[in-house]
C-alpha cells in the first residue's frame with residue numbers, strides 16, 4: 001500500500017525517539033543509545049565553563065532523553081560540582097555514603113573482594129530517595145574505576161511506561177498518591193547479614209518526619225506537562241487509602257512493566273564516563289554481573305521540585 005504524503009513528510013522531517021521528535025543540535029553531537037531513552041553527547045569538555053547556548057542544547061537533550069552520557073571527562077570534584085550546578089542546587093542525602101571530605105558528593109563503591117550481592121534492595125529498578133519532600137531532580141555520576149566487563153547501569157523510561165497504559169489504569173493512577181518512607185532503612189539494614197548490608201551514611205540532620213513523604217503516583221513535568229509513572233518498590237509503603245495487600249498487588253504489576261526491554265537503555269561505563277540521569281522520570285539500577293573487580297563511581301545529587309501530580313493545582 002502506498003504511503004500518503006503526510007506520512008512521508010513526517011517520517012522524513014522529524015525522526016522520533018524516546019517518544020518525541022528529535023530536536024536539531026548545532027553545537028553538540030547527540031547519538032541516541034536506544035529507541036527508549038538515553039543519548040551520548042560529544043563535542044563538550046566539561047572541565048570548562050560552558051556557553052549559554054551549549055548549556056541550552058545539553059538541557060534539551062536531558063529533557064528529551066532523560067539520560068545523557070559524556071565520555072572521557074577527567075574532572076576534579078570541583079569541576080564535577082560546577083557542571084552539576086547547571087542542573088540546579090546540589091543537595092546532601094541522608095542515607096548515601098559521602099565521598100571523602102565532600103559532604104555534597106556520594107560514592108558507589110564495591111571492592112574487588114566484596115560479594116556481588118552486596119546491595120540486594122537496589123538490584124531492582126528504582127528512583128533515588130523518593131521519601132524526601134523534594135526528591136533529587138537528577139544524579140550526575142562519574143566513573144573512577146570500572147570492571148573490564150559488566151557493572152553497567154540500566155535505565156527505564158517512566159514516561160513511556162505511563163503512556164502505554166490503558167486509559168482505565170491511567171485514570172485510576174492519576175488519582176492515587178503513594179506513601180514513601182526511608183525512616184526504617186537503618187534499622188532494617190542492621191538486621192541483614194553483614195555481607196548483604198548497604199553502605200549507609202552514619203549520621204544526618206533530618207528528623208524521622210522528614211524521611212516520609214506522600215507523592216502522586218503519576219508525576220507531571222513542571223514545564224512540559226508530560227506525565228510519567230512515579231511508583232517504585234524502593235521505600236514504597238502503600239497507596240493512600242489502600243491496604244498494604246492491595247497496594248503490593250498493584251505495585252508488583254507496575255514494577256513488572258518497568259522491566260520490559262523496550263523501555264530501557266543500558267550504559268557501559270568506562271573510566272571518566274559521566275552520566276546525568278533524570279531521577280524524576282526514569283528508574284535505574286546497577287547491573288551486578290561482575291566479580292573480583294573494583295567498581296567506584298562518584299556522584300552529586302541535584303535537588304528537584306516537590307513532585308507534581310495530574311490533579312495538583314501547583315501544576316498550573
Ligand code: MN
Nearest residue numbers: 122126127128
Ligand atoms: Mn540508585
